[in-house]
Amino acid sequence: MSTHLHMLPPSVNNLAVRVFLRAAGLPYSEENAWGKTRTPEFLAKIPSHLTPAIEHSDHPRGAMWESCAIMMYLANQNDLDALYPREPGKRALVDSANFYLMGTLYPLVSRSTYPRLGFPCYPGEVASSDATDEQKAAARATAEAALAEPLEVFRTYFVRDGFIGDGASPTIADIRLAATLEFLALCDAPLPQWAKDYLGRVEQALGKAYSEPAADVRGYVASVQKKS
Ligand SMILES: N[C@@H](CCC(=O)N[C@@H](CS)C(=O)NCC(=O)O)C(=O)O
CATH class of the missing domain: 1.20.1050.10 (Glutathione S-transferase Yfyf (Class Pi); Chain A, domain 2)
Structure with a gap:
């Protein structure tokens, strides 16, 4: 079951789920949500207009948000005990x-x-x-x-x-x-x-599960530091 992630690359809330999906080895696709989070189409699925948000066909509403809850849901669903210990x-x-x-x-x-x-x-x-x-x-x-x-x-x-x-x-x-x-x-x-x-x-x-998506955040932070 593939997960579709709506994400904003410079955000650390989003970075958490981007790293998690890679570290977990789960099938996923990513879509940059820049400029889309307040559109009627996005709001119909994710009324909070927040990213990270995932679409997942097994979820009772088809989509969910909140970085920690997303990681808990996917770890529970896929028995990822090393990432989310069961003890x-x-x-x-x-x-x-x-x-x-x-x-x-x-x-x-x-x-x-x-x-x-x-x-x-x-x-x-x-x-x-x-x-x-x-x-x-x-x-x-x-x-x-x-x-x-x-x-x-x-x-x-x-x-x-x-x-x-x-x-x-x-x-x-x-x-x-x-x-x-x-x-x-x-x-x-x-x-x-x-x-x-x-x-x-x-x-x-x-x-790489960490460093590849972290490069987006680090690049944005560096661009801000350069301007100041
Ligand atoms: N507590 C949430 C925070 C999510 C959040 O604040 N998302 C921001 C980006 S960092 C967002 O998507 N804003 C877009 C909008 O509100 O339209 C989480 O950890 O997922």
């Missing part, structure tokens, strides 16, 4: 890391980096308000400073010196965290050494 304790580590990333780390990542990436910022945030440039810069810097705490939690609790889930190879939580760390190249503070080592470990373990 309850290991799975709890993976799920907890992914929920913590989406609920706590990622909002700080987006507030720290989206203004520099030129990505739309969420309604109600300083960056999308009519605040002054100074106020927006201060809000961005505050979000960046707040990243240190959840990153340290990832280091000490989830990652330690290995992979999330305590196995010998990366899980869907490692794919999601590694992809997210890619945007931190746009922060003023350098990525902590442990995170650089971790990113290298994940990329080495996944090989």
